[in-house]
Amino acid sequence: MWLPESAELAGQQIPMPATRWRISGANYVVVSAESRDAGLLVFGAEGSAATVDLIGTSGPNAGRTIPAIWRLEGDVLELCYDVGGGPRPTRFSGTAGETLLRVRYRREG
Template identity: 25%
Template sequence: MKPFLFSLLIATLTSCSNPKKATVAVNPLNGTWVTTKLIMGGNELPPAAVQNQKLIISDSNYTYIAESVDKGVVKYSGNKMDIYGKDGVNAGQHFTAIYKMENEILVICYNLAGNSYPENYETAGKPTFFTAHFKKE
């Protein structure tokens, strides 16, 4: 009788187990991004302007390396970003932005005034807007 009860217990426990593994959503923007293009006032800046610039995203934290290092927090809602500078030249600043991925290129349009989200990726006639293109390293 004991072997039967033991077999029944094992069968019950294995049938009640959940074979699904817990999955954690990974932010597709995580990683190191090299700046390939900057557009301000509708004009692309010369390649020297983006030389040696990198954006590093790790979930809700970012580091931007250019002439200096800027660190902060980014919050996402759909294709919108709220960027809060914590360390560096943008400490205490709040910027709004929209972003998209196109053919493995990350495109972010920033509003440095932080008072509204850009409606598109155009910067002509918008002095507080700039668009940056990044390629994953």
Template identity: 35%
Template sequence: MSLPGKWHPVRAELDGQPAPELALERMEFHLTATTYAVHFGGEAYDCGTFTHTETTIHLTAQKGPHAGRVITAIYQLAGDRLRICYGLDGTAPAEFKTAPNSARYLVTYRRHTI
């Protein structure tokens, strides 16, 4: 199984707080071999390029609120589920966990199937 595809969040939390259901319902995460795009309500919100190893992903934002930044994250891919913990403060997370003021965003995505 590979990373490219269209992913829908099924669960997310930021700094220890769950994301609103409405936000999850409206979001899509698209990956190609080297690019990513986050869509809200069908509109591209954040996009750029990425590289990855077996456990780490580096997203370089070119458009959106993180433009010009590199966000490092850890990920796990198992079947149709992709779990990513983003380090929003520029550091790589050590575990799949958030806490108050941690600058961590943890999302579990489900692969969209046609």
């Protein structure tokens, strides 16, 4: 189980809703008070970046593919993707006017 620690949109800290990520093999489930989202994870690499496509199968993102980059350091997982539906990010931080969301999760337990 992964719990959010912080979130940044366009380089600015934003409040993070209380969500829980469960990753089991190539499947994910994200649960919040408002919704439950589930799908598949397809891992890859582009250059030196570790990539993942989040393919929604049920919930608010059903039928949507979200191209992201990720990194794992110990018990900390970072994901970065474009909430505006743009292409896969090439870096883990956005600037004003961009719609890059970076979320930092910590492994529970």
